[in-house]
Amino acid sequence: xxxxxxxxxxxxxxxxxxxxxxxxxxxxxxxxxxxxxxxxxxxxxxxxxxxxxxxxxxxxxxxxxxxxxxxxxxxxxxxxxxxxx
Numbered sequence: 001x002x003x004x005x006x007x008x009x010x011x012x013x014x015x016x017x018x019x020x021x022x023x024x025x026x027x028x029x030x031x032x033x034x035x036x037x038x039x040x041x042x043x044x045x046x047x048x049x050x051x052x053x054x055x056x057x058x059x060x061x062x063x064x065x066x067x068x069x070x071x072x073x074x075x076x077x078x079x080x081x082x083x084x085x
Contacts, residue, residue: 001076004069011062014055019045022055 015021020036026044027033032052033044047055 004065023059
């Protein structure tokens with residue numbers, strides 16, 4: 001549960017730092033763009049290939065860890081519930 005939360009925080013920090021995320025971004029030839037808010041405006045921001053790849057994989061890991069964390073929290077609540085409740 002904690003790992004999923006921390007991963008989401010790291011994703012948000014990367015999104016803010018890069019000015020967007022690669023999930024909605026694009027590749028135009030040898031140029032890589034993330035999509036999001038940058039300096040108060042929504043649009044594409046050019047980034048390096050490494051930053052684009054990091055952002056893309058960061059989105060993928062959040063797609064796995066966030067739902068997994070929610071299911072784990074629900075399951076632990078159900079499994080460790082006090083029978084007297």
